Amino acid sequence: MKIRISEISEGMNHFHFDVDASELDIDFIKFETPVTVDIDAYRVSDQIDFKLNFKCKMFFECDRCLEPFDYLCVNNFNVVYKNIAVQRNVIEDSQDDILKFYNLNDVYIDLLPDLRDLIIISVPMRKVHDENSQNCLALNTELNSSENSKKEVNPVWDKLVELKKKKKNKS
Ligand SMILES: [Zn+2]
Numbered sequence: 001m002k003i004r005i006s007e008i009s010e011g012m013n014h015f016h017f018d019v020d021a022s023e024l025d026i027d028f029i030k031f032e033t034p035v036t037v038d039i040d041a042y043r044v045s046d047q048i049d050f051k052l053n054f055k056c057k058m059f060f061e062c063d064r065c066l067e068p069f070d071y072l073c074v075n076n077f078n079v080v081y082k083n084i085a086v087q088r089n090v091i092e093d094s095q096d097d098i099l100k101f102y103n104l105n106d107v108y109i110d111l112l113p114d115l116r117d118l119i120i121i122s123v124p125m126r127k128v129h130d131e132n133s134q135n136c137l138a139l140n141t142e143l144n145s146s147e148n149s150k151k152e153v154n155p156v157w158d159k160l161v162e163l164k165k166k167k168k169n170k171s
Helices: 112-122 137-170
Strands: 002-004 011-019 035-044 047-061 068-083 098-102 108-110
Touching: 035 112, 047 112, 068 112
Parallel strands: 068 098
Antiparallel strands: 002 108, 011 035, 035 047, 047 068
């Protein structure tokens, strides 16, 4: 995901990449699709503000029911690159942005390591089916068992009602 610095013109630029999972080398995530990355690069002189948006499908096993499911992973972040040789023309950034430097001799800025970090922190800690999902076996079982227990309660109530009726009839 290298961008040639000389190809980033003053003002707004757009870049698009489809990054294959093998390039990322994240062995604990199974990717269903390449990672689609859209980048806005805003350049003022020797400072370039990148805004990255990425999207991909991951393949998890549900922690709750162990069934496989697809997870749509979407996130974005900002990273600011400054020419390390030109520190005087620095523009104030918001504190949320990650600040990095490129060297005067650099031809490219490679955003792949930044993307890699972002993807790793975007993976949910708990990998489970959506609460509303019909596909989660564990959730379905919970629902069914609560329905069953209702059914089991009903006959008892029926008997009580019957008993009460009988008592009424006798009196
Ligand atoms: Zn599940």
